[in-house]
Every structure is written in C-alpha cells, then in structure tokens.
Amino acid sequence: MTESVVTDHTKQETISADQNRVELCEKNPAEDFLRMDRIPHIWCPGCGIGTSVNAFVRALIEAKVDRSKLCVVSGIGCSGRVSGYLNVDAFHTTHGRAIPFATGLKLANPELTVVVYSGDGDLSAIGGNHLVHAARRNIDIKVVCVNNFIYSMTGGQAAPTTPMGTIASTAPYGFCEYALNLPHFVEACGATYIARWTTFHVRQLQKSMQESFAKKGFTFIEVIAPCPTLYGRRNQYRQGVDEMKMFKEVSRREKDIETRDAEIKPGEKIVIGKFVDRERETWLESMQHHYKEVLGDAYYPYTGAMI
Amino acid sequence: MTESVVTDHTKQETISADQNRVELCEKNPAEDFLRMDRIPHIWCPGCGIGTSVNAFVRALIEAKVDRSKLCVVSGIGCSGRVSGYLNVDAFHTTHGRAIPFATGLKLANPELTVVVYSGDGDLSAIGGNHLVHAARRNIDIKVVCVNNFIYSMTGGQAAPTTPMGTIASTAPYGFCEYALNLPHFVEACGATYIARWTTFHVRQLQKSMQESFAKKGFTFIEVIAPCPTLYGRRNQYRQGVDEMKMFKEVSRREKDIETRDAEIKPGEKIVIGKFVDRERETWLESMQHHYKEVLGDAYYPYTGAMI
Amino acid sequence: MSLMQIRVGGFGGQGVILIGTILGKAGAIFDHKFATMTRSYGPEARGGACSSQVLISDESITFPYVTQPDYLIALSQEIYDKFSPGLAEGACLIYEKDLVKPNGLQAGIKKLGIPCMRFAEELGSRVVLNMVMLGYFSANCPGLTKEAIQEAIRITVPPKTIDVNLMAFEKGYTYDGS
Amino acid sequence: MSLMQIRVGGFGGQGVILIGTILGKAGAIFDHKFATMTRSYGPEARGGACSSQVLISDESITFPYVTQPDYLIALSQEIYDKFSPGLAEGACLIYEKDLVKPNGLQAGIKKLGIPCMRFAEELGSRVVLNMVMLGYFSANCPGLTKEAIQEAIRITVPPKTIDVNLMAFEKGYTYDGS
Amino acid sequence: MKADEKAVNTGIHFMDGDSACCEGAIAAGCRFVAGYPITPSTEVVELIAQRFPKIGGIFIQMEDEIASSIAISGASWAGAKAMTVTSGPGFSLMMEHIGYAVMTETPCVFVNVQRGGPSTGLPTLPGQQDIMQCRWGSHGDYEVIALSPNSPQECFDLTIQCFNLAEKYRVPVFLMMDECVGHMSERVVIPPADEIEIEPRHYTEQAPGEFSPYNDMEGLVPRTTKAGDGHNILVTGLTHDDRGYPDMSANTHQVLVDRLIKKIRHSADDIIILEEDDVDGADIVVVSYGISSRVATRGVRMAREKGLRVGMLRLVTVWPFPENRIRELADRIEAFVVVEMNQGQIMREVQRCSEGRAQVAGVLNYGGAIHPPEEIYQTIAGVSS
C-alpha cells in the first residue's frame, strides 16, 4: 500500500484563516463535491461505494477537472446512487443505460467531461451491450464500475461478476456460472485505458482516475468494493472491513500481466493494476477526420448539437 | 482451397435405383433438409447466405445429426431467414433474440441440438449482450453467424462489423467506427469453439460445423459472406462473385494465430481458421455437478422441464 | 385527363422505384400537376417482386393507390401475370420483350413491347434499362411531357450519370416497336 | 380484542421484518386468528428506516395497514420520532433503551424500554436483538400467546439457531424493566 | 390433470404474495423460470431458485428482462410451462416479446408486481398503473388475459389459473400483482396436489408429416407440438399462413390477427372471473381489483352503514374486460365508483362500456399508498347525493 500525502490543492480547501497552524479543520475535502444536504447517504455501514467516491472526489480535485463541465451519469443500483450525491450535473438514469445516455450527452456537447459511475450488474448485465459498443466506438467517456460481485440494491442476487460457487439470493446453494473478467472483456471491445483496484487501494484508484481524466477515449476502471450486507455476510465476510482485509491479502500487482489472466475466482488472488493504456481515435475524432477528408469544404465542422 | 470428395452418406442420398451408374440424379443433397415448397428463397443473386446453408446441410448429413432433435433458431435479417428454409423445427424469433430463445429451448429440453443461425447485425448489435452472456455461461448452443458486414434486410445500414471506411446507407461518406472483431470478442466472453471462414471456404466451413456439433458448449462460427446487393455494390464488388474472388485472394490461414490479430480492416487480409477449441463445463453440467455436491440426495437430477 | 394511374413492376434491382419517382417528379414538379408515388417491395426490403404506383391528377389525390390502371409497365413475368388481369379496356401494357410473354391478354388493351434489357446491355450498363423503359413510356404517354420527364431524370440521377441516362431514355423514346 | 395493530420499526439489519413475520405467524397459524404482516423499507431494498406492520384480528382483514397502533415497537430514534405522535391513549410503546430516547411522549401511553442491543451483545450475537425484543413484547402483550410466538420462532429461524433465538426470546420475556 | 405431489408445498403457511405466487407456479407445473431481479418482484424468483433444485426445474437469471421474456418462449416451445417475473421498468422492456408470444401463440406467464411509476418512480411502493400497459404495451393489435389477486392466497390460486389459461388459449397470461399484495404476508392454504387441477398442453395427435400448425384446431385455438417431436414446425413472428409459413399479405394478416383476437374475445365468458357482492339491489356499484378491492370493501361497508345501497364488483380478471356485465349494470344502476391506484385506467373502460347510462366516478391516486377507506366512502356518498 502506498501512503501518499495530501497535496496542496486539497489543503487549500481545508486550511483555515490561521495560515501557520491549523488546529481545527471543519470541512472534509470531499464535502465540496458532495450534496451535503443529502448526507448521510443510503449506503450501509462498511459499504465500499462511499470509499470509491472518496477517491473519485480527490481525483477530481487533483486533476483540476472543471466542475461546471463535469457530468456524472449513473444507472440504477446502490452504486448508481453515486451521481445523486455528487454536487455536479448529475444524471441518474435507468438500469443499465448510463452509457448510452452518456453517449448522447458527450456527443451533443463534446466540451463536457462525462463520467459513468455505476455498478457491475448495471454495466455488465443489463447494460453489457452498451459497454461493448461504446468501448468499440471509443466514445470519450470515463467509466467507473463498482464491482461488489452482486446486485445489491435489489437484495443480493447473482451478477455476471459473481465468483463461481459463492452464495447469492438467487443462488442459495452457490452460483454455478463463470464470472465475466471485466478488464479482459472491455479490452476485447476496444477500451483505451483499463485498470482494476480494490477499495483497499484508494490511493492507486485515485491515481488511475486522474489518469483517466487526462486520457481521450473510452476508459474503464473497475473498483472491487465490499458489500457486507448482501455479498459479504452470505460469504464469510461479516463486515465490510473483513472483505477489505481480504482484498489487502489476496490482491496482486504483477508486471506485464495480461487481462486474460485477471479472472476472479473465489479464494484465488485478485489481480490489480493498470492493464491497458493505448491510443485510438475517439468516435468524434474519427468522424471529424474522415469527413474532412472525404467531404472537404462541404463538411461542416462539428462542435456541438446545442441549440 | 481444399477439394474434398462427396462422402458416402451424401451419395446415398443422390444415387438412384441403378446402383452402378447413375446418369440422372434428380435431387440436390440439400433438398432433403430444405422446405422445398419455399424455394426459390428470397435471397438475391450471389448472396452468400445460401452458400452457407449448403455447408450447413452437408455438415448435418455428415455428422448424422438426429434431425428430429434438431432446432434451428434465427433472429431477424436476411440471414435470419435461414431457419425458415430448413425442414427441421425452426424458430424465427425477433431481432437479436435468437440466443435467449435458444437458451430457453436448450435448457428446457437438454436433448435437443440447438443451432442459432443468424446475421452479424442481429447477433452482435442488438443481440450483442445475449452473445456475451450465453458464451460466458457456456450454454450448449451452436452459433452460426453470417457476417456480410452490413444490415442487409433493412437496406444496407452499417453494422458493428462494417469495416472502417466502407460505404453503407447510414454511412454514405464512409463508416468511421472500429469494427468488432467477432472471434476475439466471443473468446473474451468464453466461447469454447471459435472458427471463421468465408463462403469461399465451403468445405472447411462444413468441417467446422461438423466439429461444432460434436462439441459440448457454446460454439461460434463466423461465416463471411457476400451481400452484393447492399454491401458489395456500394463497395466496388459489383456482384457476389467479385466478393467471393476477393475472399479467395485475401484470406489467410496462419498457424497459432491469436484472435486479437483477426481484426478485419478494408483492403487487408482476412484471417480465417479455427481459433479456439477448449474444454469448459456447460451451464447445465456445472449446475448439475455443483448441486449434486452441495445438496446431495436433496438434489433432484434435472433432465428436462417438459410437462 | 383528370387522373392517370400507372403501375410499374419488376424485380429488385431493375430500378422500378426510380421509374415511379421520375414519373412522379415530372408530374408534380415540372408538369405542375398533383402526383403521388407509392412503392411496395418484398419481405422487409429484399428480393422478389417490387412495384411502384404513380397517380397523376389535376386535382388533389386522396386515395394514393392505383385502382384502375391506365398503364401497366411490366418488367417481369411475375408482374405481368399478377397485374395484367386488372387491365380494363383502353388501358395500355408496356413490357420488357425478353422477360415478359404477354399471354392471354384481354382484348382492347394496347400492347407495347421493348427489349430494354438488351438495349441497356448494348449501352454497356444493365442498370439503365429503366431509363430505356421510361423513354419508351414517354413516347407513348401524352399525359406527361417529354421535357418534364427529362428534367426529372436530370435532378434525380447522380450528376455524373445524367448523360448516359438521358441517352438510354432517348433510346427508348425513339424505339419504333419493330 | 377484535383487531390488534402493531408497528415495528428500526433500521436495516435489526431484523425488524422478522419480528413482524413471527408475530404474524403466531397469530395466523398458531393462535388461529387472521393476521396480516406488511413491510416497508428504504430506497429499493437498502439502508435507512425499515418497518413492519402486523394486524391480528378475529375477522378477516381488509385494510392491511396500521391505522391506529396498539403497539409501537421502536428500535431506532428515527422510528420513534416518526411514529410516536400517532400513538393514542391506551397504546403501548416498547423501545430499545440505548437507541431511543422517548422524548415528548404524550400522556396516557404505556412506555416500556429494554436494552436489547446490549443483551444481544451479551448473548454473543448482535443479530438476536430482535428476539430479545420479541420476548419482551410477548411478556407485555396478552393478545398473542407466548407459545404461539415460540412456535413461530421455531418454524422460522434456521434450525441450527433455534436455541439461541429462544434463549434471547426468554431473556426479553423475563426482563423486568429494571 | 393433477398437480405433482412431490412438488406441491401442501399445508398452512404464513407467506407473502410473492412467495405464494412462486408456490402457485410450482403447483401449476411450471419448471422453467427466467427472470431478472427487480423490486418488488424479486422474492418470487429467489424462492424459485431455492425450490427448483429440489424438485427438478430450471431457474436462470438472464442478463436482462428482454432475454427473460423471450427465453420463456423458447422453453415453452421445448414443452415447458414457463414464467417470468418482473415489475414496471422490466415490464416495459418485455413488450416486444409479449407481442411475439401472442403472434406465435406461445403459452407462458408474465408476472408483474406493480410499483409506482412512471420510470423508476417508487420502487418499494405499490401501484396499479400498468393495467393498460399490459393490454396495449406491445405494438400491433392483440388481446391478452390478465388476472389481479388481492391476497397472498389468491397469488397462489390465480398463478395456477394463469398457467391453465395460457395452455387453454395459447396466449401469454399476466398476473398483475402489486407491491402491497406481493409483500403482504397472510395465511395461505396450499391444498393437496390431487385437488389442484392443471391444464395440460394440448398437443396434436396427428402424425409428423400430416400435422401443419393450423390444421388441427380446438375452436379457435390450434393444437400444438413441441420441439423434438418430429413435426418440423416453423414458428415465426411474421404474419403466417396456416402452414405457419411467412405470408406477408394484408389478407393473411387479417385472418390471422382476427383469430388471435377472437379466440380470447369469444371466450370471454369462460375466462372472466368476477366477484360480486350485493350488486343486484344496488344503486351504486363499486368496481375495483387487486389490493384496492380489499380497501374498497371497507368503504362500501361504511356507505352501507349509512343506508346506501352499494354493491361491489371485483375484477379478478382484468383483461378481457367484462364489457357485457358493465353494460348490463349500467342500465340498472345509478353510478359506478371505480377504485384504483392509477389515473383511472379501468375507469376509462367502465366509462366506455356504461355509455353514459350510469354515472362513473373514480377514487384514484397515482400509486404509493392504498386508499384510505374514508376516501372511498366519501366518493360513494358524493355520487349518491
């Protein structure tokens, strides 16, 4: 685990009038990006989603993302509630459809920074096809996928990410499907940047998020997070912290690891790290280049569809 | 191109009473598997779909598939019409949904041999998510995907498989998206058997189909086929035969090729061959083993859901 | 003539719809009449028979389909077989000579054949067979002016192909039926 | 008593629904009455307040929700704050002593507190706090027999946990309020 | 045919409507369930997932509701009794395959545990707002059957009824529950298997080769076959002729759709179940269904106590709508009072069928909470004065 230092930028947020010695610091750096009138949030004790939001907010601050141009789009799920707690333009869409909504948002106004923040079930089950095609097209959106191995919001049903053999409410005797290896999957679809961290790796997660903001194209960050209420308890992790300890223990960061070897199986290591960082023209760039070439002056350079 | 010999089995179908010298042979070997009262079919002159059906029927005969247990399921599209011309239990479903229909069919009666025969748009655009999850689950169905690089039935719109730069009715100045590399994609999802041939490679295609019938689990065969009417004409192949000649020229079969290198780009080689042939428990097997283990005698061995 | 009803039919790829479109444009834009063109085709969008119906009228058109054709332009046997029984006395059949055998046609119907496929092949491009047919039709239909049809062709076909299309039109227009 | 209305509330994870279920079962199956149990919970299925309503009646029940509670079992302050104003004279409040401060309660309402959370922690399992509460409720509610509630516990909780649950029940049942 | 003894959970239970629906499906012979979780319906499939491994059945949690809604058609054609379960947002995604099941005459059951809408709306609170949707939500013309239970016991009973009707009419049948009924626990009595009547699938007895899908009819309903029986059938959502072959002509369409509609409409008397209470002497008839019908009885009782002559008409069958009965009553009574948790969906039907001969008033809300009985009483009182 890296221990990193709170940077200047953050500090400015937290330092009071006395420039030399700040004894009492009233405001959590995250608060500035949160809708404080909605806190406490609905997430359970020990839920990892809030931890991921911490990393996200710190990454926003670090990367100096222009907040007024930032949109966060979610689907439905516990993780899908993230957008609604962030004090930015926030879109809580329908289950599985954050990506096509974000596609419309980004393409209609290319100046926006569009983040999709949602759950494993939302993005890879019902929303799987949108993930495929947005990655293939290289739409310039930043996807954060909170993988808690389960459909939490609805009570802990098995998801495409549920490790084989674990217990879920719709798999009371253990789940017998192969889990989708998300990094490998999105690589085959075409994502330009792919990383996986657990919520134990908050600092690395934050760094990956910062990198993704700087990256053009479809980026995908998987955040493995504890859901004590509906995954942990049924599967020997009584509390969120137990799952966090497991993450700490079994996570491995290996050099030059291929995504195909990043499958998650119960009781085995969890491969973490940045897997892919490549250059590909985004959908819009590709369109603009191509039309300029083919149509010449007849092409009307696209800048946005806003009226 | 291999030249192979018509085998005994086929010949028995075509040989008349005179056992020694058959001068007039009335019946095309394919006819026995076709609904002849629906021939001529709707496919255009030089359409490759019919050619693929030839390979399929010959493979059925060769592999001695029990016809009464054979179901062919299609979605909607020119390729989706295949099921309706085959004289077997045939299901022409809705656009993109052949795979989940087939999943229901196969799981409810595991004795059936279930083939999904449909188009690239049907299976990888609207139906993409079903492809992902059926492959992941390793549902024991045989998928034949006719890739003519286009949505033909509706008039030649671009598909996820349309090679970048080519002309389509919805991409009149050339298409600017990355094409989905189907073998690579389904490999990442988990298919057990993956091959790609063009309709020029009818004999190899037939052989792959035979292999897939013998294979347990989710198999995927991509058949690259000409669509002169809606793809070819707009893209310099005036007739089906021109596209066939191109297939002949640019196809390459390479040893140990990885699916990731099988992307199709206009003007470049088309990598053909069998890419993947691996063993994984099917969904049903996995369920049966697991429940037997966990539930012991309380498990009721599943054989079918038929009333 | 207050309402002229034309049915054009053939199989996919012969440019049947284009014939209808050009006739409609000629009427609606250049001859300043009311014109409606509808089309029908095979399953979803593919193969099989394909036909178009054109109505040209001095008044606004409410029912946009042919009820009693004045002209049947048949580019395939199937179309002929299907629609020729609907022709009434005084109507006119114009057909592709090599592809259609106008068997059993009722009396009182004018019958004009032209080998437009062969003409088109001679002109080096099978696809202009519809223009040849258009020319021949124009020569035999006083209801629309030749100029209107020619103008309609000009604004409809790809600019680079205007000449070859008009040539084909002329070929049909001047065909004397021999 | 012809209709007994009970509201149980707390936050997710306290086993509030299970209290309702057991009371309902006790009434419907073992005490041979009519019983209805409904539940409500936070957004979709997560977090926040969560409550259950139990109606026990000698006649069939048409309106399945509590209109005038006879008992309010409050396991969190939030629930107390929200529902105690609805208590009318003669009703009974039963609450978790450490988690609920029954401030401003109207007169005429019976008030019974029990530190079930601490008792449960003492018994080594936080999750049985609901059984402690059930026991205490049973001791203070003549409308259902103790045996019926015990039977209901037996057929509801996982077989291996019957003993600890009944022990917790007994702990609550015998709590003397001191 | 009787239910399977080894599977039926005979006995006296205290269970919620979702669980009772699951038990009903099992009793009805359902051995294939495809679903996707959604509040407040998920408990149905969670219990299925628990029960099936021990009685022999397939539960598969599909990747979405679309897949679930078509997988059951596939399973049905393999010979299974098949069901899917959802709530509003998922139901909206199933619309295309309701049409497919109608067009291909595939027996199957859709359960919708209704919550408040539109959109994500009120996931944990009840609504009755998908009643028109289940009748009109798929494109094209068709007729379906929908039942609406008002207690966990009925969730059990009517689920069986849904499966039976699906077989009898080869049509998708809807169990339109609501969150309130789904999450309410009550005593549920599950009878012994041999007291549960099950409609078998009506297979053709014709031999392969002889059978074509529409030449063996029982009234307006063709006998069927299943995959693997050697009939080489062709099933398509395209307009098809009586061999099942695509024939995209207006005429063939007319004949086909007409039969699909008439097979339901002409059997309305057989299908429709109504519960009536003191309708004959009434001046005012309260019309309701589902959970609202329970509350309505309270309102009715209050009105009767005030001396008003009020009857109750409860729609156990919501679709087909009991047009004739409403027409008859409209001639005799003064007013209908329709109680439902929506903007007046069934009220429109009552208005249509009463043709101005009786006044129609609604006690309506947009879901989230069932009506206070007083509100119902007041509307009755208002109408009567």
Place this chain on the structure above:
Amino acid sequence: MKADEKAVNTGIHFMDGDSACCEGAIAAGCRFVAGYPITPSTEVVELIAQRFPKIGGIFIQMEDEIASSIAISGASWAGAKAMTVTSGPGFSLMMEHIGYAVMTETPCVFVNVQRGGPSTGLPTLPGQQDIMQCRWGSHGDYEVIALSPNSPQECFDLTIQCFNLAEKYRVPVFLMMDECVGHMSERVVIPPADEIEIEPRHYTEQAPGEFSPYNDMEGLVPRTTKAGDGHNILVTGLTHDDRGYPDMSANTHQVLVDRLIKKIRHSADDIIILEEDDVDGADIVVVSYGISSRVATRGVRMAREKGLRVGMLRLVTVWPFPENRIRELADRIEAFVVVEMNQGQIMREVQRCSEGRAQVAGVLNYGGAIHPPEEIYQTIAGVSS
C-alpha cells in the same frame, strides 16, 4: 425563433414522408439523431446521415433501439434537439425510456413509422396499430402528445410541430406516421427558413445556486437548464421533490405525477389540432387520422353524393384525445364512424367520450392495406339507415 437558413432545404420537392420527416427535423433545429434501422422508417435516418455532415449534427446508429431511446435524452440534456426514429418492434423496445423522458421532463421526439403488427408482422405494409401503445406502453401513469400526418407535406410540417411541442411542454412527443405516408412521394414545399417558427428551449434565467429545477415555472412547466451551465442539477427517474432530489413518498409522487399529467391535460386546447369539414350540419361524423383520413374523404364524398349529411373530423393530434370536441358533437349528431387501420383503438376513445349519446361504428382492419373507399361509404350508409 426562426429556423436556420443554412440547413433548411427550401424549395419544391417530390419526396416521400420519411424524407420529409427528416427535412422537418432539420428545419426544427434537430441536430442529434440516434437510431437503429427498421423498415419502414430507415429512410429517415439514412437521409439524416447524408445531411448532417454538411450542416453540423450528430447521427449515431446505436446498437439497438433501447440505446437510441435513451441517447436522445442524454443529448437533450446537453442542450440538443434530439430525435429517434423507429417502427413497431423497435418502438416496443423504447417503452422504458418514454417513461424516463416523461419523468425527467426531457424534450425529445419519437417517430414511429407504423407497420402491421403484432410482432414482426408485416414489415413493409402499413398499420395504425401503435396508437394506444404510444399512450400506454410505458409503465406508470403519464400523458404524452402524439401527432399523425397524412401526407409527406405534413410529415415535414408536423415534425417541426413535434419539436416545438416537446420544448413547450418538456415532454416526449410522438410523430405517429405509417408505412403508407412514409413511403409515399408527393410534392413537398419547404418554405424559407425565416417562415419556419421554432420553439426555443426555455432555459432558466436564474443564477447557479439560485436555481433549483422546480422553482422557476411557466405555468405547470418548469424552466430548465443544460449540462455544463453550472447549475449542478440532479436528474432522476425516481420520484423527486422540487429540488429534483429522490423522495420516495406517496405524497411527493402524487404531486409530481399530477403535474406531469396536468401540464398536458390543461393545455389540451393549445395542443390539439383538428381538421373539420362540414361537421356543423352533419348527422354523421367520420373520425379518422393519418393515411386513413385521406381515404375517408373519398368515402365521405361518396356518401354526400348520395345525399347524406356527413362531416369529417380529422385528428391531426391523436393524443391528447379531443375529448371535449367529441362530447360536444355526440350531443348533436347521430353517429360517429371511425376509420382506422387497427381493431378500433381510437374508436374506443370515441365510444368513451360520446357516452352513448351518439352511435359509434368502426371501419376497421388490422393493417396491411388502407381501406377501400367503398367500405367506408358502406359503413356510413349502414349507420345512417
């Protein structure tokens, strides 16, 4: 606001309804189209794909209709006028996002070029069978606006109208075309840009920080904002309070859904466009819409020639339904004859609103072919005798 001169294709054209719809969208300021091919609607987007690169706009062919139907909501929140185009099967897949657009008050346009259904049905032949679906196809209670053109010219004009209404009422608006109108070519006159009136988006003028989504209303319609304007809005399909925050209580739901419905119902007079011909002196009024209304004029003419007093009422606006006008007429006339290519979807509405005071007859078919005028005449004659 006026249309953009550089984009409008001013002039006299001979084009089909699909193309005219495309030109109408462009004239209306639509610069974002997400679609998925389906017969007989595809020509709309094919032309869009040709036109947009030269005028500045995004056409994206999404992976399916679901994606298309939500991408336009995204684009709309970015500030674009956005549209999707489909036909029956695709429309069925869009139902969830119609509800989402309603709940989030997102201006956007859905075009449905109707073909014969149910299911895959008759892909190349016309139908008017999705009229009820566009009103009721999504779960939950809501109201929408739907227009139905009867000529290519109207496909142009009404597409513009759809976009304008969408902005004015912050609601999804439907252009319910049919295959016949979509594939029929006629003269279409596109006026100069400065003669085309365009409704702008009604943005709030409140400053960031001050603005909360429902505190700046124009009647029942809140002023809006767009992403990137600094307002930090929260848009959700959950029931929300007047800050836009999720509040899943029955009360909040009641207030919200009530306003969503009333903002349309209370403006019915502003929204509804009817075309009437000789209705005032009529004994019989023929009600129709879309292509059927053209054929109906022929039937009416035939009846008038026989001396019958027949009026024509054409619904240019199909939803909201002109309840009041029908009620008024019902008091005065003898009968309505409803002509439509479906089992009588609008006929039910006419029946409901005429409340038995006028007879209601239908000239109906299930799609595939428009009515022969004789059939219409005969029904009129039958009713009058």
Place this chain on the structure above:
Amino acid sequence: MKDSKMATAEKKERQSRGNVNINKDRCKGCGFCVEFCPTHALRFSEDFNALGYHYPVRLEEAACTGCDQCGAFCPDFAIFGYRYKSHT
C-alpha cells in the same frame, strides 16, 4: 482455356467419374459455379431463364468430375455434382 486436345483427353477420363445436375429455373446467375468449378466445366447460357438470369450450362468438351464443388457453392440449390457409383 486449356489446350483443347488435352482437354478432350482428360475429359474422357474424368467425365466418366461423375456429372453435374443443373436446375436452370432455380438459378439466379450468380456465377459461383462457373467461376469456381475446378475443371472449368461450366459456362453461362446465352438465354435468360424464367427469372431473367443467364444460367450455367455444362461445356461438352470439359470433364466434370462430379466433385460437387459447384453444389457446395450454389446459393440457390440449383446445381450439384455427383459421382457415378461404379467409380466410388
């Protein structure tokens, strides 16, 4: 085209191995068979068939081996090759 003498010689030998069956009215004239016949045993007709296409005809002088390559290619099930039994 091969040298015709040699072709005739080969023909003798090969012809005896099999033959090709052509259902001309099913043919849509795509040319797959003509183009890809390994022995170049087919050519297009001058005539149109009922559907308006030029269909394949067998070249008298060429030697069809009955390999059924044409049958495997034909999208319209209009042609197929077959071997004479005696040569199996």
Place this chain on the structure above:
Amino acid sequence: MKDSKMATAEKKERQSRGNVNINKDRCKGCGFCVEFCPTHALRFSEDFNALGYHYPVRLEEAACTGCDQCGAFCPDFAIFGYRYKSHT
C-alpha cells in the same frame, strides 16, 4: 501495540505534523479508519452515536500524522486527516 515509551517519543514528533477530524454522528462504525490507520491512532468508542454505531476516537497517546488515509477510506465522509500548515 508498540512499546509505549517509544510511542510517546514518536508521538511528539509526529503529532505536530497533523491531526484528524471526526464527525461522529456521520459515522456508521465500519472500522476502515481504525483498522487501516498507519499509525494506529484510532480506536472505537464505547458509546453509540445517534445512528447506533460505535465511532472512532483518536488515541491520545498515538501520533496522528494527518496523512488522511482514514479520510480516503471512510465511506461516510465522517473522518479526515490534515497536516498543519507549518510543516508542509
């Protein structure tokens, strides 16, 4: 636990670098901060907070560095560390 003498020595040095801010009523008692504080500067309270959870309290004797690791972990935004300006 470290040897208390040494801890006290360290504390002096470290304590001066920063501190931790705890908003006890937001806390849901998950223990992430307590478990993963690099300097073991936190422990659980005996008391329940308003929500019924044991919340973290700072150990007097331990040296918080203000590293904000607790803040980065806390899912409820109930805690954060900060450095004193003079030590930047």
